[in-house]
Amino acid sequence: MSSLRCTITKNPIIFLVDTSTTLNQLKQIHTQLLINGILNDPHLFGQFVASIALNNPINLTYSNRLLDHCHNPTLFTFNSMIRAHCKSSTPHKSFEFYKRILASTHRLSPDNYTFNFLVRSCAQILSLESGMLVHGSVLKHGFDSDPHVQSGLIFMYAEMGCLDSCHKVFDQIPVPDLVCQTAIVSACAKWGEVVLARKLFDEMPVRDLIAWSAMIAGYAQCGLSRKALDLFNLMQIEGVKVNEVSMVSVLSACTHLGALDQGRWAHAYIEKNRLKMTVTLGTALIDMYAKCGDMNKAMEVFRCMRERNVYTWTSVINGLAMNGAGKKCLELFSMMKQAGVRPNEVTFISVLRGCSVVGLVEEGREHFDSMRRVYRIEPQLEHYGCLVDLYGRAGHLDEALNVIDDMPMKPHAGAWGALLNACTIYKNTEMGELASRKLVELEAKNHGAYVLLSNIYADSKEWDKVTDVRQVMKAKGVKKLPGCSAIEVDGEVHEFFVGDESHPRYNEIEFMLGEISRRLKLAGYVANTKPVLFDIEEEEKEDALCKHSEKIAIAFGLISLKQHQPISIVKNLRVCWDCHDVTMMISKIFDREITVRDRNRFHHFKDGQCSCKGYCTRIRDTIMILLVCSFKKQSSSSSSNSGSDENSSEKPAIILKVVDPPEPKIVVIMAGDEKPSFLAMPAVSSTICRCDHQV
DNA sequence: ATAGGGTTAG
Numbered sequence: 001m002s003s004l005r006c007t008i009t010k011n012p013i014i015f016l017v018d019t020s021t022t023l024n025q026l027k028q029i030h031t032q033l034l035i036n037g038i039l040n041d042p043h044l045f046g047q048f049v050a051s052i053a054l055n056n057p058i059n060l061t062y063s064n065r066l067l068d069h070c071h072n073p074t075l076f077t078f079n080s081m082i083r084a085h086c087k088s089s090t091p092h093k094s095f096e097f098y099k100r101i102l103a104s105t106h107r108l109s110p111d112n113y114t115f116n117f118l119v120r121s122c123a124q125i126l127s128l129e130s131g132m133l134v135h136g137s138v139l140k141h142g143f144d145s146d147p148h149v150q151s152g153l154i155f156m157y158a159e160m161g162c163l164d165s166c167h168k169v170f171d172q173i174p175v176p177d178l179v180c181q182t183a184i185v186s187a188c189a190k191w192g193e194v195v196l197a198r199k200l201f202d203e204m205p206v207r208d209l210i211a212w213s214a215m216i217a218g219y220a221q222c223g224l225s226r227k228a229l230d231l232f233n234l235m236q237i238e239g240v241k242v243n244e245v246s247m248v249s250v251l252s253a254c255t256h257l258g259a260l261d262q263g264r265w266a267h268a269y270i271e272k273n274r275l276k277m278t279v280t281l282g283t284a285l286i287d288m289y290a291k292c293g294d295m296n297k298a299m300e301v302f303r304c305m306r307e308r309n310v311y312t313w314t315s316v317i318n319g320l321a322m323n324g325a326g327k328k329c330l331e332l333f334s335m336m337k338q339a340g341v342r343p344n345e346v347t348f349i350s351v352l353r354g355c356s357v358v359g360l361v362e363e364g365r366e367h368f369d370s371m372r373r374v375y376r377i378e379p380q381l382e383h384y385g386c387l388v389d390l391y392g393r394a395g396h397l398d399e400a401l402n403v404i405d406d407m408p409m410k411p412h413a414g415a416w417g418a419l420l421n422a423c424t425i426y427k428n429t430e431m432g433e434l435a436s437r438k439l440v441e442l443e444a445k446n447h448g449a450y451v452l453l454s455n456i457y458a459d460s461k462e463w464d465k466v467t468d469v470r471q472v473m474k475a476k477g478v479k480k481l482p483g484c485s486a487i488e489v490d491g492e493v494h495e496f497f498v499g500d501e502s503h504p505r506y507n508e509i510e511f512m513l514g515e516i517s518r519r520l521k522l523a524g525y526v527a528n529t530k531p532v533l534f535d536i537e538e539e540e541k542e543d544a545l546c547k548h549s550e551k552i553a554i555a556f557g558l559i560s561l562k563q564h565q566p567i568s569i570v571k572n573l574r575v576c577w578d579c580h581d582v583t584m585m586i587s588k589i590f591d592r593e594i595t596v597r598d599r600n601r602f603h604h605f606k607d608g609q610c611s612c613k614g615y616c617t618r619i620r621d622t623i624m625i626l627l628v629c630s631f632k633k634q635s636s637s638s639s640s641n642s643g644s645d646e647n648s649s650e651k652p653a654i655i656l657k658v659v660d661p662p663e664p665k666i667v668v669i670m671a672g673d674e675k676p677s678f679l680a681m682p683a684v685s686s687t688i689c690r691c692d693h694q695v
Numbered sequence: 696a697t698a699g700g701g702t703t704a705g
Contacts, residue, residue: 043696046696047696050696050697054697076696076697079697079698080696080697083697083698112698113697113698116697116698116699117697117698120698120699146698147699148698148699149698149699150699151698151699151700152698152699152700154700155699155700177699178700179699179700180699180700181700182699182700182701183699183700184700185700185701186700186701208700209701210700210701211700211701212701213700213701213702214700214701215701216701217701217702218701220702243701244702245701245702246701246702247702248701248702248703249701249702249703251702251703252702252703278702278703279703280702280703281702281703282703283703283704284702284703284704285703286703286704287703287704309703310704311703311704312703312704313704314703314704314705315703315704316704317704318704318705319704344704345705346704346705347704347705348705349704349705350704350705353705382705386705
């Protein structure tokens with residue numbers, strides 16, 4: 001304590017407390033300060049409170065109590081408390097201190113620091129209502145010309161998804177500084193205006209590392225991984241140094257593209273330039289290797305990491321599940337628990353999928369039950385979906401259906417999709433029909449018009465609902481992704497979207513597509529008698545199946561890679577059944593090994609077979625064609641609004657089930673129709689396309 | 696005495 005006394009008299013109080021100060025030490029220091037009467041000085045008291053609150057969030061309660069007993073805290077003290085709370089897990093408490101500033105008997109008035117921190121608290125709690133109130137106070141107190149407050153407001157509205165408000169704030173700044181410019185770029189990229197984001201980025205007179213990172217991350221987050229990497233290259237040409245934060249976005253782009261070579265290069269860069277191997281960076285590396293098919297390397301990085309958080313463990317567990325290593329996946333899960341890292345809801349999804357791929361039904365069920373029992377995690381839709389999948393793939397279809405029936409919430413497309421998948425494996429057409437019907441029903445409602453919805457609520461000033469919608473969006477990471485396949489040739493990634501004809505070698509690709517089609521036919525593959533399951537789970541509903549992005553990528557692989565080189569494709573969505581079968585055939589006819597990584601797992605095609613075997617087979621004799629037709633139901637008696645669309649609604653339409661292939665018939669099932677009518681089947685062309693029926 | 700923008704797992 002004598003050394004402490006010395007410190008107190010000689011140094012500013014701020015040096016007394018740091019991040020490693022324990023509660024006990026804190027109490028001792030506090031006692032000494034009281035004895036010395038040092039805390040009577042409001043200035044020093046403020047410093048003491050600030051150092052406690054800011055250094056260690058665990059001590060926040062201590063500083064809260066300290067302040068309760070103080071009658072005349074300074075504005076600095078209050079600001080420090082608001083600042084400490086906006087970073088904490090209890091950001092809403094900032095407002096208590098804001099209120100105390102306003103109610104202060106010493107005529108305190110909030111300043112630019114107050115609002116800077118307060119705005120960030122609003123961003124934390126995602127309360128648009130509070131945000132608007134605070135914004136109003138900012139204007140009232142005249143701090144809207146403070147650049148810190150400006151960037152704070154943009155950041156806050158961006159967090160809540162109110163892009164319009166971001167623009168309003170930004171447009172009113174006469175000369176926005178670098179930080180505000182970066183904030184608006186990030187906001188635009190985050191909410192779908194990526195072209196505008198790039199325009200604003202290009203117009204920036206000066207761009208620092210964070211500005212580059214924001215734009216690269218923006219591309220990576222909305223699925224434009226190719227552009228993210230291009231921009232990264234440009235950044236290096238301009239001589240901007242990369243740090244560990246920006247590298248994470250680059251790795252994320254490599255992951256999504258399946259660009260293993262570039263990912264390896266990034267790893268080498270990290271080591272050569274001695275970037276700090278943070279948990280986040282290490283996790284991004286693991287995820288990259290796992291999803292680019294090099295699970296060994298992923299494990300190696302994992303083993304080398306000193307610090308591992310729940311993201312790290314989940315990435316590696318998920319990687320093992322994706323690669324079909326179910327047992328190993330469960331081993332790691334058990335190690336994770338031993339290491340004292342608490343699994344979260346995402347971890348359980350990976351664990352359940354691990355159980356599913358190796359058919360460990362009992363174990364999976366136990367883990368599912370432990371979620372609630374041990375970890376107090378309420379299973380969500382996704383977990384029930386995994387459970388349906390677990391039972392379904394193991395052939396326990398009734399139990400799978402029971403899971404759906406017993407779900408405490410309305411089953412989603414994923415759950416019915418999992419059941420349908422199981423029904424096709426085990427050829428249960430009856431249950432399959434039920435599942436298909438439910439799927440179509442749900443699909444029609446699944447328009448994902450979140451933004452629209454929240455704007456409607458905002459217009460009617462229902463802020464709570466806006467907040468709800470935004471939270472759901474944030475939680476679910478709602479993003480619209482076009483179907484896209486990538487292939488790396490000589491270290492360069494070529495990306496193909498659905499029906500994409502933009503590649504410089506597209507003429508050759510098209511020729512190869514024709515060649516594939518010709519040789520498949522020669523080998524007896526006749527598309528129009530082959531089953532086509534229209535995969536309505538995914539968003540690819542383009543007309544010509546032959547223009548699916550993975551087929552274009554495979555065709556490009558065939559023309560650009562040497563005979564002995566395996567073709568490795570990465571797709572951002574799930575591979576549809578038709579492409580799956582065609583790829584199997586190609587692997588045989590062209591004598592090529594083809595690996596396709598889709599959204600869920602790896603498919604290794606060789607000699608006409610796929611490694612996912614039982615899990616990918618489907619009904620061959622009973623052909624099901626699911627044809628989803630969007631059509632507008634004619635408004636039956638809409639005389640009041642002549643010709644308006646108001647009474648029309650998008651409705652699920654028709655499921656066509658083809659039975660007995662040689663002379664196929666079509667079962668037409670209307671949604672909600674109990675008696676299907678039979679029609680003779682017209683010549684079904686190989687391209688099953690969307691049809692717009694009028695009923 | 697105190698500030699701001701970019702990052703990871705389903």
